[in-house]
Amino acid sequence: MGSTISEKILAVHCRKKTVEPGEFIEPKVDTALINDVTAPLAIKEFRKSEAKKVFDKNKITLVMDHFTPNKDILSAEHVKLAREFAKEHKIKHYFEGGNVGVEHAILPEKGIALPGDIIIGADSHTCTYGALGAFSTGVGSTDIAATMITGKIWFKVPNSIKFILKGKLNKWVSGKDIILYIISLIGVDGALYNSMEFAGPICKKLNMADRFTIANMAIEAGGKNGIFTPDEITEKYVIKKAIRKYKFYESDKDAIYLKTYEIDCSKILPQVALPFLPSNAKAVKDIKKTYIDQVVIGSCTNGRIEDLRIAASVIKKGKKINPNVRAIIIPATPATYSQALKERLLKIFIDAGSIVSAPTCGPCLGGHMGILASGEKCVSTTNRNFIGRMGHVQSQVFLANPAVAAASAIKGYIATPDEIK
């Protein structure tokens, strides 16, 4: 009996030949991640334990991204606490201020998250690194406190569900549409406790940005992790960035899956997930005309340079943002910001009447930099549209890809780029 890619990575990290779904294991961790929201609780627990030092100063990453630039006194105090902790323990990978970007965009960019790794993070979207062929998943602050001491984490080995992506990609359809379509098919708990493995011929047509978007939203189907088999596209992405050795794994042909879904991508049209669950996805053409107040293009889901290029190409075509809409563009990292500046994408955004923000998670979680009033509607390239997610409990978030978000910003209602003449 063979093993899946997830099982292989888990087994290697606890020096076992194989692991079985349902088994409890305590593997070694390659990177433990915390942010400005989850670090304070982890640091408090770490200190309470009376541990003197962290297990490895190179394997802990602190990213102060959620409320950056610090939105109020309390969040500034949290960052201060994390900064002092990082200094005290000589933590190598600490990101704040001008260095900070959205965590799940910056770790791959800096070569900290690598194929074959186990990466845990006190942030639910830590599953993003599965795009690289790593086993990565979200945990809590207390988990990270324990890992900072022991270098290990407890897991129950998940069952795997395979998604075979076939067919062809329609115009304006991206990784975001594929994952929204899958979540609408299986529901927000359709992969609860399980590993989501993405396979099939379409994978070869997906660039790293699309793969990151898909793996990022595995958690929105309840998945423990989302994972792709690394290939030459992965190799090209990591080869110059990697800060240490990495390894490619792949599932055996006779690996066991709990379920297998064949997804015919030819059937997927640009999607929009209506409030208040990511599983409420429908084709944009099938929804009633919905006027909007705000557009957000950014986040760990869709704030990469590829996303900004698509948005800029649509905005250029339409020229001006609708006067009833605030269009907020948030490059996910400083390097993305700099590249967008070089490619003159930011000029296109600003000249059209958008707001370009510093890298931050900001509005995605209703933190700051674009909060909604009661009754307001926002098309967002982020990952959650729960009640009150971006502000007032009576506001609404519609999830979409960057092309749909940009087209909607121009039209003033939820639209695809084909509607721009």
Add this chain to the structure above:
Amino acid sequence: MLDIILKGNVHKYGSNVNTDEIIPARYLNTTDHATLAKHCMEDIDKNFVKNVKPGDIIVAENNFGCGSSREHAPISIKAIGVSAVIAYSFARIFFRNSINIGLPILESEEAVKSIKNGEEIEINLNKGTIYNITKNKTYQSHSFPEFMQKIIRAGGLLEYIKK
């Protein structure tokens, strides 16, 4: 070993109660337990904080605690005095956070289907039994795997790793 008995009135919710509803991000600039307790369940039930009494029990359907990894969610529930959460199923990060911080959680489809809002119930944590005082009816929940019981018996994850 004495049996741990939890007793209280039920506050019942549906499926997919998410962490943004349990504790909205506008309160994530603090780790103070009392402040988090004050805003518990605010975006799903603004009267919850007013109605809840120490020992009360939250009962919900599928996927309770889905969404973010914020440990502030189970902390706010524990800090307001809720003694346990019963659901068909829990989102996995919420599940492990609850175990790690010592908030008792139980899975029982039978109990969730039968128990109504406002009923009085009693949980025997050692036996995993849920007794509905209002209806005079007993339900069984799944017992935790041995590995998790070790963490619970140690009093949380950090106590466990010290051993």
